[in-house]
Amino acid sequence: MGESNGGNGRRTEVLVVVAPDPDADPAVTERLGRQLQREIRDLDVEHVRMASSASTPEGTKGVDGATLGTLLVALSASGGVLTTLIGTLHHWLGRQRAGQRIMVTIDGDTIELQAASAEERFALIDAYVRRHSGGRDDG
Numbered sequence: 036m037g038e039s040n041g042g043n044g045r046r047t048e049v050l051v052v053v054a055p056d057p058d059a060d061p062a063v064t065e066r067l068g069r070q071l072q073r074e075i076r077d078l079d080v081e082h083v084r085m086a087s088s089a090s091t092p093e094g095t096k097g098v099d100g101a102t103l104g105t106l107l108v109a110l111s112a113s114g115g116v117l118t119t120l121i122g123t124l125h126h127w128l129g130r131q132r133a134g135q136r137i138m139v140t141i142d143g144d145t146i147e148l149q150a151a152s153a154e155e156r157f158a159l160i161d162a163y164v165r166r167h168s169g170g171r172d173d174g
Contacts, residue, residue: 046081047167049120049141051106056134068104071127078123079116081109117168121160124148141167 053071055064068085075083086107110116124137128148136149146163148156 045111047110047117047141049108049110049117049139050086051075051104051108051124052138052140053104053106054136054138056131058134065104067131068106071104071124072106074123074127075106075108075120078119080120081111083108118164121164125156125160139163 051071053068055067072083072085084107086105108120110120121139124139125148128135128137136147138145138147140146144163144166146159148160
């Protein structure tokens with residue numbers, strides 16, 4: 036999913052799939068998906084857009100018809116934008132019902148965020164961000 040951004044360095048495309056609590060009202064889950072899209076748009080990302088589940092890359096885990104939203108986010112490789120994005124997703128998920136989860140995919144590598152202690156989520160997120168930022172802390 037990562038690709039070159041001309042001569043300006045590397046651009047990373049991040050697939051964000053939000054799967055709702057199975058008992059949630061569809062209208063509420065759609066509203067929450069749009070809210071998350073607005074929160075991501077407020078970050079220093081190149082773009083964020085809704086993508087259909089049918090257009091997600093082959094092999095992406097957890098994508099099915101019950102997904103609340105599938106977002107495609109483009110980041111420039113400079114700065115701590117990936118760290119900020121993952122942190123935003125983590126905080127957004129913390130404000131939602133326990134049954135929801137988020138899958139984040141970069142270059143075929145997927146991390147699933149769901150109900151876990153804050154410490155467990157932080158450790159998982161930290162390892163994932165380091166893997167996709169060349170082992171450096173870009174936050």
